[in-house]
Amino acid sequence: MTTPTSIRTGSAPILAKDHVLRLEDIGDGHLAVTLLSTEDGGPFVLGRDAMDMIAQVLDHIGGDRDVRGLLFCSEHPSVFCAGADVDAMAKVKNANEAREAVREGQELFEQLAHFPAPTVALIHGACIGGGLELALACQARAATPDPKTKLGLPEIKLGIIPAWGGSSRLPRLIGLSAAVPLITAGKLVNAKTALRLGMVDGVVPRELLVREGLEFARKLRKGEPVRRLRRGIGQKLLEGTPPGRALFTSTARRAVRKATKGHYPAPEAALDVMTRGITQRMPESLELERDAVVPLLETAAHQNLLRIFHMTRDSRRPEVYGSGKNAPLPSETCVIGGGVMGAGIVALLIGKGFNVRLVDPDEGALSRAWKGVKKEIERRVRRGDLNPAEGKMRLARLSVSTAVNGLRRTDLVIEAAPERLDLKHVILKQVSAAVPESAIIATNTSSFPIGDLALAVSDPSRFIGLHFFNPPGRMPLLEVIRGEHTSDSAVARGLRLALALGKTPIVVCDGPGFLVNRLLGPYFVEAGRLAEEGVPIPLVDEAVWRFGMPMGPFRLMDEVGLDIIVDASSHVGDRGEYEHKAPPLVERLVEQKKLGKKTGEGFFRYAKGRRRGKKTGPTCARLLKELGTQSSGTDHDLQSIANRLMGRMVAEARRIIGEDLVLSGEDVDIGTIFGIGFPPFRGGLLQWAETTAHPERRS
Structure with missing residues (x-):
């Protein structure tokens, strides 16, 4: 031609x-x-x-x-x-x-x-x-x-x-x-x-x-x-x-x-x-x-959705984060931990063309992760999203190992091990000794402050948080966490990777719970208070669903896992600065081994991965009675319930901004939409708070 x-x-x-x-x-x-x-x-x-x-x-x-x-x-x-x-x-x-x-x-x-x-x-x-x-x-x-x-x-x-x-x-x-x-x-x-x-x-x-x-x-x-x-x-x-x-x-x-x-x-x-x-x-x-x-x-819906489009497009331009425009992408990557999150991050990386070594000392975990990645590739080939040759190429990009070695040519390591501080310290020390000085070391922790983990890294300037959300292949948000000693170059490289993975990134400075989990803490606490005050749990969830969220707070806690909620809240709440301690009802359910969807019962009952009805589960109903909580029997305004819950997140978001943990209020809106599921037509948490006249929403 x-x-x-x-x-x-x-x-x-x-x-x-x-x-x-x-x-x-x-x-x-x-x-x-x-x-x-x-x-x-x-x-x-x-x-x-x-x-x-x-x-x-x-x-x-x-x-x-x-x-x-x-x-x-x-x-x-x-x-x-x-x-x-x-x-x-x-x-x-x-x-x-x-x-x-x-x-x-x-x-x-x-x-x-x-x-x-x-x-x-x-x-x-x-x-x-x-x-x-x-x-x-x-x-x-x-x-x-x-x-x-x-x-x-x-x-x-x-x-x-x-x-x-x-x-x-x-x-x-x-x-x-x-x-x-x-x-x-x-x-x-x-x-x-x-x-x-x-x-x-x-x-x-x-x-x-x-x-x-x-x-x-x-x-x-x-x-x-x-x-x-x-x-x-x-x-x-x-x-x-x-x-x-x-x-x-x-x-x-x-x-x-x-x-x-x-x-x-x-x-x-x-x-x-x-x-x-x-x-x-x-x-x-x-x-x-x-x-x-x-x-x-x-319409307000169009104006808010257009605003979101521009905010996410701006965050997709690495040059807005300084040196990110010219930051190099890794050619060889490693993920430590073959659990659900680790396997999901691996699938995402190989799908975007990165070579990945998956490391886990448990051969069983490695096998499950490898088979899970292979199964997902085969599913996409059947659907026509991938041709068979591309499917084989993706799987060929993945290698597995039970030991942290052979990483001298690795550019990026993402630690995705279970949330145990001692275990993460051991892994990060091993990684620091195994990778070249130019490599970025990242953690996918959702609860431990970056500063606590950086103590195990020989050069904390190259240590960042890359907080993916579950499932990593579907959730669009990626929190790039800057520690006290993290260099601008490391942040820029994290952002460049996020964009290459098709994520919408936000930069969050180190702090308990980072952004999304810190906002969810008081949201869950307030939901527990509503239940203790006699507001039926299904009604609380319905109020939030009608507000536009994909699910209510109790259903969300069941989906995440009540044991994880308690564990995460302990890492944040123990610092005494924030009201994040899990509600007593959640702790009691965990004691009863009712952990939510994965055990078949939490606040609700589940069978084959689906909720069975909208009534609270029998254990939850019994514990509510033992805690002296009974339905008030009065009518409850759904909008007021939703306003109260969102108001708690708004108050926490303003504290976060006051502590300079995010670059701007727009990052809060991006984080709540793409990380929590805040309804996009409302423009994000703070946009909603600023454009409403209801005093509860401005609390």
């Missing part, structure tokens, strides 16, 4: 614009539009310059009969198109300006959809939001099976809907029953799933994308379908008849309301546009998109 800076089609020159796009003649009347990376290597974004340039290309070559096909591709190694310019979205001043911006995007993609020659999107890497709307406006799409190739319309996660034609074109392409869950949940799918759903027409290696695109263009010119999709009789009846659509719509609406708890208006708005728009002509359907998205741009 040639790469001229300009070509002549007909009588009009089309110029390539630096860092926007390039138009290339690939022979036989076919042109390729290459979406370029930014100056700093970032992905192509549909900003004003990009939209204008695409429009210019379509205007100049649209009337040229010699053009036999137009192919869209990207030069970025992992992103086809990152979607709309979110920064520009944040600058929209009023509803009229928003409506005009939406209309311009719709008109551009309508122009593309009616381009006289065949158009094909060749997708390698992430194709999301406006990027997928561009691809949907093409007549055909091909994608690569690479794990980096993901397709979806995640606008819902910003509190809006796909409004450049995505809410109209995707249901028409793959049907309502497939499009509705994708759009209302903002799901991303891999190429294999996209092919099955009909979002793409072919999946081929990147080296064959252009060849596949040319074949698609040939078929389209001859009026042949690039692929024949058949819909079952059930789908036809459900989506193709008024009674069927009415039934589908009501069922989908109930599912959306259950998932959002009524807190997020965008999913229901998207459902309304899709179910109404599919029965109308395209212009009317696009108008429905405009009418729905403009009011959503003014």
Whole structure:
């Protein structure tokens, strides 16, 4: 493929614009539009310059009969198109300006959809939001099976809907029953799933994308379908008849309301546009998109979700943390401890391309960890997230050992042993002697202060905390803990690793419980007080769930393990500065060996990993009576219960800020959203506290 800076089609020159796009003649009347990376290597974004340039290309070559096909591709190694310019979205001043911006995007993609020659999107890497709307406006799409190739319309996660034609074109392409869950949940799918759903027409290696695109263009010119999709009789009846659509719509609406708890208006708005728009002509359907998205741009949910997007994007830029921009990544890593957390960290590391040695003196633990990692890789291969060759390569990156040796070329060691101070000291002394002086030594401790552990490290300047959350592969937050003697370089390298692992990092200075666990301490204590005051435990959990949290405090303690709650609270609470001592009811349950989900009973009862009913377990009910606690028998206001619990975390968060343990209040909001599950539509713990008038929330 040639790469001229300009070509002549007909009588009009089309110029390539630096860092926007390039138009290339690939022979036989076919042109390729290459979406370029930014100056700093970032992905192509549909900003004003990009939209204008695409429009210019379509205007100049649209009337040229010699053009036999137009192919869209990207030069970025992992992103086809990152979607709309979110920064520009944040600058929209009023509803009229928003409506005009939406209309311009719709008109551009309508122009593309009616381009006289065949158009094909060749997708390698992430194709999301406006990027997928561009691809949907093409007549055909091909994608690569690479794990980096993901397709979806995640606008819902910003509190809006796909409004450049995505809410109209995707249901028409793959049907309502497939499009509705994708759009209302903002799901991303891999190429294999996209092919099955009909979002793409072919999946081929990147080296064959252009060849596949040319074949698609040939078929389209001859009026042949690039692929024949058949819909079952059930789908036809459900989506193709008024009674069927009415039934589908009501069922989908109930599912959306259950998932959002009524807190997020965008999913229901998207459902309304899709179910109404599919029965109308395209212009009317696009108008429905405009009418729905403009009011959503003014909602508090959108503003808070947009704020979260910018906060997490900023934390994903290592340069905001000083020397992090140029900090080196490790090539050889080691994880000490083959338990649940250790195995999870190992799976995460090898999945991101790092070589890992897993060390545990217990051969049984090593075997379980290795088999668990292998099982997860096999599951992902079956789902199509990985091809078999990549699965084998991941497992080949993992080696195991029962001894801390052979680490002279290791750049990073993460200690993930059980939470015993004496054991961690022994391990860290061994590691200090075994690794080169340039290596970073990290601990995944969730409770011991970094300063206490640093006593066992020969050079504490290279010692940091990397506090992953369980399960490490799914939880997005990573607390990077700076000890008293930790160097800026070590922190920068920790941040660089966090970003390479796809995590949202925050820097926390050393202190009891760091950020997340310190906030959870008083939250759990206050929940215990409510129970002691006679508020039914299921009611407390329901109040927090309705507030928007994924689960209440008692269910959360059961999930974590009550023994772990008691152990962690002792490490923090024993210092006498903070009110973190586990509630008496928790300690009594631990004495009775009722540790929560893992033992089948805690505050609630469990069977096969699932909670059995919403009533408290029999042991908990008995202990409440023994503690002299009985239901007050009065009505309890759910909002007041939630306010009281959140208020305790707010008070603790302000103490943390006052002690300069985090860089800013935004770190608290990031930590509570991605580490605790604080509802994103509320903007984070402190954002919620600052934007409410209820005195309980400001306590």
